[in-house]
Amino acid sequence: MTNKEKYQRTFSVLHASELDLEETAMNKRKGIRISKRITAVCAAAAIVAAMSVGAYAADIGGIQRKVQIWFHGDQTAAVLDIQQQDSMTQYELKYTDENGEEREVHGGGVALDAFGNETPLSEDDIMEHISNQVEVLHKEDGSVWAYYKGCSMDITDKFDEDGYCYVQLKDGDDVIYLTVEPDGGYCTSSDKFITSND
Amino acid sequence: MRLTAEEAYRKFADNAFAAAFSICRDKTDADDAVHDTFIKYISKNMDYNDEEHIKAWLLRTAINRAKDFTRSFARKNSVPWEDYMDELEFAAPEDSELFEAVMKLPDKYRIVIHLFYYEEQSITEISKTLKRREGTVKSQLSRGRALLKEMLTEEWNND
Numbered sequence: 001m002t003n004k005e006k007y008q009r010t011f012s013v014l015h016a017s018e019l020d021l022e023e024t025a026m027n028k029r030k031g032i033r034i035s036k037r038i039t040a041v042c043a044a045a046a047i048v049a050a051m052s053v054g055a056y057a058a059d060i061g062g063i064q065r066k067v068q069i070w071f072h073g074d075q076t077a078a079v080l081d082i083q084q085q086d087s088m089t090q091y092e093l094k095y096t097d098e099n100g101e102e103r104e105v106h107g108g109g110v111a112l113d114a115f116g117n118e119t120p121l122s123e124d125d126i127m128e129h130i131s132n133q134v135e136v137l138h139k140e141d142g143s144v145w146a147y148y149k150g151c152s153m154d155i156t157d158k159f160d161e162d163g164y165c166y167v168q169l170k171d172g173d174d175v176i177y178l179t180v181e182p183d184g185g186y187c188t189s190s191d192k193f194i195t196s197n198d
Numbered sequence: 199m200r201l202t203a204e205e206a207y208r209k210f211a212d213n214a215f216a217a218a219f220s221i222c223r224d225k226t227d228a229d230d231a232v233h234d235t236f237i238k239y240i241s242k243n244m245d246y247n248d249e250e251h252i253k254a255w256l257l258r259t260a261i262n263r264a265k266d267f268t269r270s271f272a273r274k275n276s277v278p279w280e281d282y283m284d285e286l287e288f289a290a291p292e293d294s295e296l297f298e299a300v301m302k303l304p305d306k307y308r309i310v311i312h313l314f315y316y317e318e319q320s321i322t323e324i325s326k327t328l329k330r331r332e333g334t335v336k337s338q339l340s341r342g343r344a345l346l347k348e349m350l351t352e353e354w355n356n357d
Contacts, residue, residue, distance in 0.1 A: 003357050007315035010293040010300075013286045016215035017229045019207065019236065101241075138262075138329065140244075163331055182330050183306065185265060 063123060069095060069130060072137070072145075073152030080130070082123055089121040093130065134169065134188045136180055148176050155180065166193045201252055203240050210253050211236070213317065214260035220312040221264035223279040223301055231263040257317065258327050261309065268305075292353050299349040307342030314339055 063082040068075050078095035093105040107129075121129075135147045136155075143156045149171035159165045163182030168175055177193045180186045187194045201209070211232055218231035235256055246252045279301050288294045300308060313319040313327060321339070325332045347354045 003355050004315050004318070006293070006296060006353075007300075007311075009289055010296045011216050011312070011316050013288055013293075014212065014216040014219055016207075016211040016232045019211070019233055163334060182334060183265065184262060184329050 067093075067127070067130075069093065070133075070147070070149045071095060071097065072135075072147050073150055074098075075150070080126075082126060084120060089126065091126050091130075132176075134176055134178055134186070136178070136184075136186050138184065144180070146178055146180070148178070149174065164195070199246055199248060200244070201249065203236060206239060206252055206256065207236055209249070210256050213253065214256045216316060217257050217309070217312060218260045218264035220300070220308050221261055221305070222268050224267075225277060225282050227267040228264060231260045231267060234263045235260040254323075254327065257313075261327065295350060295353060296346075299346055299354075302349065303342055303345055307338050307345065310335055310338045311342040311346070 063084075065080055067078050067080045069078045070076070076095050076097075078093050081092040081094075083090045083092075091107055093107075095103055095105075097103050107126075131149070133148075137145045137147065139145065143154055144159075144165075146153045146155050146167060146169055148169035151169045151171045153167060153169060155165050155167055158167055159180070165178075165180040167178050167180075169178055175190070177189045177191070178186060179188075179193050179195050181195060214232045214235055215228050218228040219225070222228055222231070238259055239256065244255070246255065280298075283294065283297060283301075286294075286297070288297065300311060303311065309328065310324055313324045319327065321332050321335050324330075324335045324339075328335070330338075343354075343357075347356065
């Protein structure tokens with residue numbers, strides 16, 4: 001038996017769970033997202049936001065407000081709904097993208113202090129997290145773009161021979177040091193270039 | 199061309215799950231990655247060249263989503279792969295040894311090994327799927343194989 005045959009026999013035991021695609025598609029039409037995941041946010045670090053399938057909390061009366069967010073370098077109106085709970089805070093951000101499609105971002109979590117204690121994120125923590133997010137987008141045409149607030153940059157040709165890309169993204173006086181790694185992951189810092197090995 | 203979501207799920211969900219699992223080594227995260235991938239498939243309504251194109255897109259999307267989860271801080275409830283392994287019904291005892299050896303590989307080698315042996319992707323295809331340079335993929339594949347040989351000795355051929 002070849003290694004390939006052995007490998008394929010071994011990993012053929014892995015199966016995806018059943019997924020009701022009809023219900024998923026219907027929920028999408030209704031604008032409903034089913035709760036599956038909550039992304040915890042460490043207050044000390046920039047974290048990738050929980051896109052798509054996120055936690056959809058029933059509206060139990062939280063803080064809802066209209067906000068302006070940066071989306072791919074443009075200011076976009078969005079509705080932010082924050083639900084404070086005993087142990088954590090969840091948020092839901094709804095906006096319309098450049099193609100006119102309604103999008104939802106869900107996230108939330110806890111802040112960790114220096115002793116590892118967890119407290120629910122404050123409204124300010126969440127606003128800061130949302131407004132300081134960096135996004136790296138690998139487009140279908142092969143180009144790679146980085147977005148930070150009002151700054152958008154085509155970084156396709158800025159990768160070095162080891163597959164790393166180091167760029168500074170500036171929005172006014174705000175500067176973010178972005179490192180994109182060969183596997184597509186990225187790290188950001190407000191004072192120096194860092195990698196996942198740091 | 200385009201497959202319905204049901205057709206695409208029936209044909210490729212297990213492939214997407216196995217690829218996502220080889221990234222995150224967690225059943226829940228891998229399922230979530232597949233779920234997200236198919237929501238995106240339904241949402242994007244893209245046109246594809248053929249079924250292989252659809253499969254490649256699904257694999258790439260599931261892999262990227264699984265990577266997001268591994269970077270997330272929300273992995274408190276993750277089940278160790280060793281526990282999940284107990285639920286799997288391997289066809290032969292040596293299969294569980296191979297599974298364990300692969301799970302012990304460093305992340306960067308594991309997915310390359312998976313795409314090469316399970317998906318039968320070439321170096322060039324793996325390079326495109328993972329957005330890594332071909333030279334990098336080649337050396338990672340070579341190093342991954344060497345590590346498997348060290349762990350599995352005679353159960354792993356010199357191919």
